Amino acid sequence: DAGVIQSPRHEVTEMGQEVTLRCKPISGHNSLFWYRQTMMRGLELLIYFNNNVPIDDSGMPEDRFSAKMPNASFSTLKIQPSEPRDSAVYFCASTLWRDSEAFFGQGTRLTVV
Amino acid sequence: RKEVEQDPGPFNVPEGATVAFNCTYSNSASQSFFWYRQDCRKEPKLLMSVYSSGNEDGRFTAQLNRASQYISLLIRDSKLSDSATYLCVVNTRSNDYKLSFGAGTTVTVRA
Numbered sequence: 001d002a003g004v005i006q007s008p009r010h011e012v013t014e015m016g017q018e019v020t021l022r023c024k025p026i027s028g029h030n031s032l033f034w035y036r037q038t039m040m041r042g043l044e045l046l047i048y049f050n051n052n053v054p055i056d057d058s059g060m061p062e063d064r065f066s067a068k069m070p071n072a073s074f075s076t077l078k079i080q081p082s083e084p085r086d087s088a089v090y091f092c093a094s095t096l097w098r099d100s101e102a103f104f105g106q107g108t109r110l111t112v113v
Numbered sequence: 114r115k116e117v118e119q120d121p122g123p124f125n126v127p128e129g130a131t132v133a134f135n136c137t138y139s140n141s142a143s144q145s146f147f148w149y150r151q152d153c154r155k156e157p158k159l160l161m162s163v164y165s166s167g168n169e170d171g172r173f174t175a176q177l178n179r180a181s182q183y184i185s186l187l188i189r190d191s192k193l194s195d196s197a198t199y200l201c202v203v204n205t206r207s208n209d210y211k212l213s214f215g216a217g218t219t220v221t222v223r224a
Contacts, residue, residue: 031210041198042216043157056211091156101147102212104156 006092006105013112018080021108024073027096033102034067034077035091044090049075082112114139116205119215126191133187134218136201145204146184147175149199151217157200158187160196191222 005024006097010015013019033048049069057067064083071076079086089109093102119136138140138146151215157169161168163175163184174187184203188195 009156033212035214043214045211045213048210054125101162102157104158106156 004092004105006090006108008108009106010109011111013082013110015083015112016081017077017112018078019082019086019110019112021077021090021092021110023075023077023092023105025075025092025112026096026103029072029096029103031095031097032069032075033093033095034075034094036088037091037107038088046077067081079110082110084112087111090098115202116140116213117201117215119201119218121216121218121220123221127205128191128193128221128222128224129193130222131187131189132191132220134187134199134220135183135185136215136218137181137183138201138203138205138213139182140203140205141182143203145203147202147212148173148175148184148186149200149202149214151156151200152197157214160199188220191220193222193224196220196222 007022031050034046035043037043046059047067048055052069067077089107091104091107093104095102117138123134149157149159150160161170161175163177167176172189176185186213198217198219200217203213205211205213
């Protein structure tokens with residue numbers, strides 16, 4: 001298996017633009033997580049899905065952020081409109097079941113200028 | 114209070130030395146504990162799970178102290194390749210799943 005696949009690896013965008021981050025979890029994994037990592041705040045859980053259903057989105061910073069998981073093999077995290085303070089590395093991770101090892105994608109490094 | 118707190122370090126140690134560090138967690142009902150390793154500009158990867166009785170994996174030893182609510186990681190005979198940031202991870206919900214990550218402890222092993 002290729003592991004968790006995220007795209008794009010790097011994104012540079014202007015403030016106010018819409019940004020869409022994509023994630024393909026490991027086949028057969030039931031849970032998917034979106035994290036954001038910054039130097040100041042470390043790794044923060046934004047949202048997680050179990051069997052494609054959003055379970056907890058309390059970490060989503062504000063309404064500008066939205067996430068979807070239309071099927072078991074694909075998820076998106078959208079920021080609209082983007083702001084410079086959204087600049088961070090966004091990781092997607094999947095697990096076989098809750099409480100098992102989390103496998104992370106390589107991350108998307110987002111820079112909003 | 115943060116759910117998981119770690120000493121950020123950095124711990125600078127010579128090759129062959131032993132280095133140990135702790136992390137504390139706030140939810141006494143937490144059931145699952147892990148150490149993840151993150152190399153510079155890479156994704157976190159599981160290093161080892163932490164069991165109640167303590168466990169070893171080669172040169173790495175993890176301990177759990179429920180009474181004081183901390184877990185520890187000890188690295189023996191450190192190698193240059195052990196240089197990384199070590200993330201303490203706790204499932205901070207007793208009846209649900211939420212992996213909470215510490216900010217990480219940076220270890221640098223020098224020749």
